[in-house]
Amino acid sequence: MKFIDGGVCAAAGFKAAGIHVGVKTNNPAKKDLALIVSEGDAAAAAVYTKNVVKAAPLLVTKAHLADGKARAILANSGNANACAPQGEENAERSCAAAARALGISPEAVIVASTGVIGQALPVVVIEQGVPALASGLSADGSSDAAAAIMTTDTVMKECAIETQLGGKTVRLGGIAKGSGMIHPNMGTMLCFITTDCAITAAMIKKALLDVVTVSFNRISVDGDTSTNDMCCLLANGYAGNTLIDAENDDYKAFVAALRETCVRLAISMASDGEGATHLITCTVTGAADVAAAETLSKSVISSTLTKAAVFGADANWGRVLCAMGYSGVEFDPDQVSVAFKSAAGTVDVCKNGRGLGFDEALAKKILTEHDVTIAVNIGSGAGECTCWGCDITYDYIKINGDYRT
Structure with a gap:
């Protein structure tokens, strides 16, 4: 193929x-x-x-x-x-x-x-x-x-x-x-x-x-x-x-x-999302099953706050956990680990539901790349899924504020 x-x-x-x-x-x-x-x-x-x-x-x-x-x-x-x-x-x-x-x-x-x-x-x-x-x-x-x-x-x-x-x-x-x-x-x-x-x-x-x-x-x-x-x-x-x-x-x-x-x-x-400057890939692993991993991943890529953080190259991992928390999927927050990845490298920002000390300059460099991956592990299950989204920018509002006229 x-x-x-x-x-x-x-x-x-x-x-x-x-x-x-x-x-x-x-x-x-x-x-x-x-x-x-x-x-x-x-x-x-x-x-x-x-x-x-x-x-x-x-x-x-x-x-x-x-x-x-x-x-x-x-x-x-x-x-x-x-x-x-x-x-x-x-x-x-x-x-x-x-x-x-x-x-x-x-x-x-x-x-x-x-x-x-x-x-x-x-x-x-x-x-x-x-x-x-x-x-x-x-x-x-x-x-x-x-x-x-x-x-x-x-x-x-x-x-x-x-x-x-x-x-x-x-x-x-x-x-x-x-x-x-x-x-x-x-x-x-x-x-x-x-x-x-x-x-x-x-x-x-x-x-x-x-x-x-x-x-x-x-x-x-x-x-x-x-x-x-x-x-x-x-x-x-x-x-x-x-x-x-x-x-x-x-x-x-x-x-x-x-x-x-x-x-x-x-x-x-x-x-190519309207006004987008980043492709966001979210991969969730360790879920109970694929359906749970998919729901969690979709919630992250759909989160307006997460999208805004990626636009600003801000490694605000709390927004990732927040989006997962209201997804409707049951999981143990104390087992969650989060990392941001791109062609510029990888930075671990959360382990076992708690923040890690990390290099802010490296994180910003990673999130400045067009293609950004949010890697989330929520436990020891076999379910995993990848979903895709984009950041939200000022241009999105400009495009849609007068789309009809």
Whole structure:
């Protein structure tokens, strides 16, 4: 298994494109409509936000994926089409436009949106722009598609991986967006994954649900779970491997590759949190089980006070223990040890629930690095888990103070 280039076009039989059509009216230089297409029918599955308020594209996509098949993904940025006038009608019109341009059924199109909530989707510019978008489909189009789904993201998020299944080379690739409104149970994120693996819709649905739990559901930027979260997976079988229709060794190898892909994309979202200057990784060990370790780790990366301390390069480990203490997990505070780590070194700050004398200058140097790890051991249990977040900065307030206007 190795990482390769190509994003969503790394897998055989997939093309992509991204252009500006006018959904984003304030900057014609920014792409705002993406298209990903499989040359043939693909098994498909998706997972969605747990927010009770769901955007129209999610409802339409759920209906379109009832048969476990899809051929294309159409996604716009600049407008969420959530709680908006004619939301589902406009989502269906977007699908129909893509279907006409591609010569496929509208029900074979997955549709997604991201951006401002509550405003009518300018569907006419999408309908007018889709023909040019479709004509620009390319095996090198992943980066254009990745750029077209960005909102407050500062970097494109794409990756691809190659593995061997039954003597056949199988590839997976993904693009994603997500910078703010990110919290466990998925955040304001879109993620589109393609693979040329031959696998049934039932198996990719199971794989996706399992992998999302240990990747996208283990990140947090600001504690807000969005209305538009969606992670979709299309598998067209072009790799020619034996069809995976059960939880055999090939399935396990596929899941391992899918997990690596999703974890990398998830970390890139946490690292690119709105206004962030640090990626925070929290690893909890010694817990009673994985579930306990995960809850504790999530509580630490979601703590506003911990995030602020990392922003200020302040080794305030008390905030870590505080966040763990209100997580709901039972543990013995007198067994807890905490260390801060980065490329600049390691500093132990707490042992057996009590503070240690440590070099403040070294601690500040460690916490000044972009990638910071908070390592916590809470006892002798076998449970461990890693979650990812980011610091909170003045820029986060600036970005979100006037996001709509």
